[in-house]
Amino acid sequence: xxxxxxxxxxxxxxxxxxxxxxxxxxxxxxxxxxxxxxxxxxxxxxxxxxxxxxxxxxxxxxxxxxxxxxxxxxxxxxxxxxxxxxxxxxxxxxxxxxxxxxxxxxxxxxxxxxxxxxxxxxxxxxxxxxxxxxxxxxxxxxxxxxxxxxxxxxxxxxxxxxxxxxxxxxxxxxxxxxxxxxxxxxxxxxxxxxxxxxxxxxxxxxxxxxxxxxxxxxxxxxxxxxxxxxxxxxxxxxxxxxxxxxxxxxxxxxxxxxxxxxxxxxxxxxxxxxxxxxxxxxxxxxxxxxxxxxxxxxxxxxxxxxxxxxxxxxxxxxxxxxxxxxxxxxxxxxxxxxxxxxxxxxxxxxxxxxx
Amino acid sequence: xxxxxxxxxxxxxxxxxxxxxxxxxxxxxxxxxxxxxxxxxxxxxxxxxxxxxxxxxxxxxxxxxxxxxxxxxxxxxxxxxxxxxxxxxxxxxxxxxxxxxxxxxxxxxxxxxxxxxxxxxxxxxxxxxxxxxxxxxxxxxxxxxxxxxxxxxxxxxxxxxxxxxxxxxxxxxxxxxxxxxxxxxxxxxxxxxxxxxxxxxxxxxxxxxxxxxxxxxxxxxxxxxxxxxxxxxxxxxxxxxxxxxxxxxxxxxxxxxxxxx
Numbered sequence: 345x346x347x348x349x350x351x352x353x354x355x356x357x358x359x360x361x362x363x364x365x366x367x368x369x370x371x372x373x374x375x376x377x378x379x380x381x382x383x384x385x386x387x388x389x390x391x392x393x394x395x396x397x398x399x400x401x402x403x404x405x406x407x408x409x410x411x412x413x414x415x416x417x418x419x420x421x422x423x424x425x426x427x428x429x430x431x432x433x434x435x436x437x438x439x440x441x442x443x444x445x446x447x448x449x450x451x452x453x454x455x456x457x458x459x460x461x462x463x464x465x466x467x468x469x470x471x472x473x474x475x476x477x478x479x480x481x482x483x484x485x486x487x488x489x490x491x492x493x494x495x496x497x498x499x500x501x502x503x504x505x506x507x508x509x510x511x512x513x514x515x516x517x518x519x520x521x522x523x524x525x526x527x528x529x530x531x532x533x534x535x536x537x538x539x540x541x542x543x544x545x546x547x548x549x550x551x552x553x554x555x556x557x558x559x560x561x562x563x564x565x566x567x568x569x570x571x572x573x574x575x576x577x578x579x580x581x582x583x584x585x586x587x588x589x590x591x592x593x594x595x596x597x598x599x600x601x602x603x604x605x606x607x608x609x610x611x612x613x614x615x616x617x618x619x620x621x622x623x624x625x626x627x628x629x630x631x632x633x634x635x636x637x638x639x640x641x642x643x644x645x646x647x648x649x650x651x652x653x654x655x656x657x658x659x660x661x662x663x664x665x666x667x668x669x670x671x672x673x674x675x676x677x678x679x680x681x682x683x684x685x686x687x688x689x690x691x692x693x694x695x696x697x698x699x
Numbered sequence: 700x701x702x703x704x705x706x707x708x709x710x711x712x713x714x715x716x717x718x719x720x721x722x723x724x725x726x727x728x729x730x731x732x733x734x735x736x737x738x739x740x741x742x743x744x745x746x747x748x749x750x751x752x753x754x755x756x757x758x759x760x761x762x763x764x765x766x767x768x769x770x771x772x773x774x775x776x777x778x779x780x781x782x783x784x785x786x787x788x789x790x791x792x793x794x795x796x797x798x799x800x801x802x803x804x805x806x807x808x809x810x811x812x813x814x815x816x817x818x819x820x821x822x823x824x825x826x827x828x829x830x831x832x833x834x835x836x837x838x839x840x841x842x843x844x845x846x847x848x849x850x851x852x853x854x855x856x857x858x859x860x861x862x863x864x865x866x867x868x869x870x871x872x873x874x875x876x877x878x879x880x881x882x883x884x885x886x887x888x889x890x891x892x893x894x895x896x897x898x899x900x901x902x903x904x905x906x907x908x909x910x911x912x913x914x915x916x917x918x919x920x921x922x923x924x925x926x927x928x929x930x931x932x933x934x935x936x937x938x939x940x941x942x943x944x945x946x947x948x949x950x951x952x953x954x955x956x957x958x959x960x
Contacts, residue, residue, distance in 0.1 A: 540805070553783050555790075557820025561805070561812050564819065567826055568809055568848050633826040 416466040416496035422446055426464035426619070430610060433621035438583030439551070440534050445617040455488055455513055456614030458530035462511045465526055465610070466492065471499045473507035478515040478656065478673030485513070502676050514577070516598040518655045518677040521607035523624060529592040531613035534620065536580045536590040556588045559631055567636055576641055581628045588631070589620060596630065597640045597656045603628035645670040648690035650681035711774075713738045713874060713906050714759075719768035721751075721758050727930040728754035732768070734925060734935065738873070741900060741907040743921030743938060745914060745953065751930035752910040753878055759908060760795050760876045761785050772874070790820050794867035798879040800859035803866070804851045810837065810862055811847040817870045836865040840895060857888035861895065868899065877909040881916055893919050914957050918942060926950045 414420055422444075429443035448456040466472070472492055476484035480502040488511060489500050501507050504519040511528040521527060537547045540558045550558070559580050566574045579596035583589050591602060592611060602609065602622060609622040622628065632638040643657045648669040655677055657670040669690050672678035682691065712735035721728035729751035736742050744752050758765040761777065770777040772792075777785060789795070797803035804813055814833040815823070823829050834844050840861040842854075851859050860880060867875065880896065881889045897920060900907055909920060917924055917938055925935040926947065934947040945951045 540808070553786055555786065555820060557816060557818075560819040560824070561808055561816050564815055564826065564829065565808060565812050568811055568830075634824050635827050 415468065416463040416492065416498070418446070418460070418463045422460075423464050426460055429619040430461065430464060430621060433610070433619050434608070434623050436587075437622055437626050438587030438589040438620060440618040440620045442617055443619050445614045448614065449491075450487070452615040453532065454484060455511070455530040457612030457616075457619070458511050458513070458528050458614075459488060459491070459612075460614060461610050461612035461619060462488075462492065462509060462528045463496070465509055465528065466496050466498055468496075468498065470508045471501050471506055473501050473504065473510045473676075474512075475510065475515060475517065475674075475676075476513045477658070478517070478677075479675045481675060503680075504674075504676050514593045514595075515656070515673060516594060516601045518652075518672070518674040519680075520601075521605055523606040525607040527605075527607050527609045529594070529609065529611045531590070531592040531611045531618070532615075534590055534611065534613040534616050534618040536578075536588050551587060554586070556582070559588055560633070563631060563633065563636075567633070573632065573636055573638070579638075580631050582631060583622065584627050585629075589628075591628075595641075595656055596638075597642050599628070599630045599638070600640065602626075643670055646688060647672045647678060647681075648688040650678045650686050650691070651688040652678065652681055652686075710737075712736060713740075713773055714908075715769075715771040716759065717769045717771075719755065719758060719765050719770065721754055721763060721765045727751070729758070729927070729930045732925075732927075732932055734932075736874075736906050736908065738906055739904045740923065741905075741909060741921045743917030743924045744908065744910045744927060745912060745917055745924065746927035747912065747953075750927040752912075752927055754930075755927070756876055756878055756908065756910050760793065761789060762795075790817060791870055792873050794870075794872040794875045796860075796863055796867055796875065796877040796880050798882045800851070800856070800863045803863040804859060806850065806852050809848045809850055810842065810854070813851065813862060813866045814869050817866065821870060832869060836869050837862075839899070840865040841891075857884050857892060860884065860892060864896070864899070868903070868905075871903065873906060875905050875907045877907060877911075879911050879913075880909070881911070881913065889916075896920060914942060914954065926953065 414423070416423075418426070426443055429441045433439065433441045445457065446460060448459050450456060450459070462472070472489065473480070474485045474489040474492075476482040479485060480489075492498055493500060504510065504517040504521070507525065509526045509528065510517065510521075511530070513530045516527065535544075535547055537550060537558055540562055541547050541550065550556070562580075563573050563575065566572070575596065577595050578590055578593040579599055581589050581591055581599060581602065591599060604625055604627065605622070606624050608624055609626075611618075611620045613619070630638040643659060645657060646653050647655060647657060649671050652672055655672045655674060658673045660669050660671055661667070662669055671688075672681075714736040716735075717733050719732045720730045722730075732755055734742065744755065746752050754763070757763045759770060765778070772788065777788070780788075795803070805816070808816070811830060811833040814836050815829040818829050818832060830847075833847060837844060837847060842858055842861060842865070846854070846858075851862055854862060864880070881892055884892060893916060899905065900920070907920070909917065911917060921938045923935065924938040924941045925932050926941065926949065927933065928949045934941060934945065934950045941950060942954055945954050
């Protein structure tokens with residue numbers, strides 16, 4: 345409070361709340377705490393639609409109102425609990441650590457697990473990037489990014505290279521990650537064996553005893569039915585020769601990027617209350633058969649905007665006459681290439697179709 | 700009986716059970732059961748419902764933990780073994796045929812996948828070889844090879860039971876536990892299944908513990924017979940001897956209760 349600007353100090357509820365704060369637990373105080381800034385924030389939001397990166401580097405004026413522990417929405421006890429789970433997950437790569445997932449101010453399935461992990465990792469100096477299927481500008485990404493701008497006041501960015509923490513839904517950025525970065529995955533169903541073995545007690549036992557034959561039964565069924573391994577996302581992997589892990593529904597195109605990655609990779613499943621992790625340089629192997637080896641897959645096209653040949657593509661329907669185009673699912677990667685002057689066959693300087 | 704002429708090939712028992720007891724609170728599941736099972740031998744356990752046959756079998760197979768007693772498999776103390784070891788045994792050396800094939804099969808997985816599961820569990824990673832083994836085993840249990848990609852839910856009851864047997868025997872186990880394998884099948888299907896089982900047991904040299912209430916089944920399959928009542932073994936001996944000359948009043952009742960057609 346002492347660092348508050350005059351505008352803040354004038355707000356009565358804040359000062360009142362501040363006096364009560366020591367007796368209250370739970371995340372609500374903080375949420376309230378930032379109400380006043382919402383006016384601030386809303387103004388920003390308008391501006392941010394045009395330029396999200398604009399806030400980068402500013403120290404938000406309410407940063408001084410938070411203690412080090414209660415930074416970024418979570419209360420102290422929750423933050424400690426989640427950090428313990430993360431550390432345990434890092435110590436046992438691929439092992440699903442149970443944690444007491446809190447309710448987040450968004451529905452399950454919108455990334456509540458990822459949000460909690462991100463919140464537990466964030467420090468004021470961090471620069472956050474949020475992507476949803478590779479894109480920085482979709483609803484899920486925008487709302488989570490805005491959530492952390494409001495509740496933590498951290499700087500945000502769209503550039504993969506500048507981000508220190510990246511929360512992702514279902515993609516790994518095309519730009520290689522570097523040491524010191526943290527990639528946080530949103531996970532809907534953390535248990536790779538779940539669809540073959542519905543009992544949680546049994547799947548835990550199977551992990552404990554390394555009974556992973558069942559995982560290959562799933563792949564066997566794929567080949568028997570489709571003539572090849574048709575699983576194209578959430579493709580099971582084995583971590584350091586021990587735990588079989590669900591990499592969250594990333595396309596199997598991204599699977600090789602997980603292995604030997606210099607960044608820390610954290611996985612949060614809010615509804616299922618599990619956290620698991622891959623420390624840097626972890627060996628991650630996609631499961632396969634000797635005579636049906638693992639293969640990545642992508643649409644056999646180049647990006648129509650930036651011409652990239654080796655990036656993962658989204659198919660976009662452009663009209664109801666069967667028109668379609670393929671564009672990089674990683675918007676930052678695509679925009680970066682266009683900035684370098686690379687062009688795809690449908691790229692036009694005034695891009696209604698593109699944006 | 701032709702099977703009786705077979706001589707047990709080894710002089711060491713494959714399975715040695717001593718004073719096995721399982722209680723459910725103050726009730727007795729099974730009490731004080733002891734027997735030896737030699738390689739290639741088929742032991743039948745008969746008795747009425749609630750006599751402790753199935754409890755005994757699930758204790759033997761490691762599904763339940765007995766309160767007292769000892770089980771030695773091939774010289775190893777099964778109850779003192781780690782769970783990892785016990786589960787490995789039950790994936791490789793042992794097999795368990797459930798009364799209801801739905802308990803023993805994965806109904807959402809194709810027949811080939813069902814047979815291949817145990818192979819993959821012990822490390823097979825070559826799709827072509829797994830599939831070839833599956834085709835081979837489906838043939839042995841008289842399921843047409845073109846049904847390999849059908850799910851068990853599309854199979855008749857008898858086919859499901861045969862599929863379950865194929866799934867269990869594919870890793871060439873030495874000891875097979877069967878819990879009423881012919882229950883719920885009509886008599887003609889039962890007869891073919893028994894024929895099949897008898898052939899497999901003889902060809903593969905399996906040791907079998909078979910639990911049933913059907914005396915005809917043990918007459919055909921079992922070398923030796925144990926009769927249980929209220930959790931205890933009341934009579935045991937060679938199958939023909941027990942059935943033709945029952946000593947215990949309960950066995951006499953059991954034998955005389957069989958309907959003659």
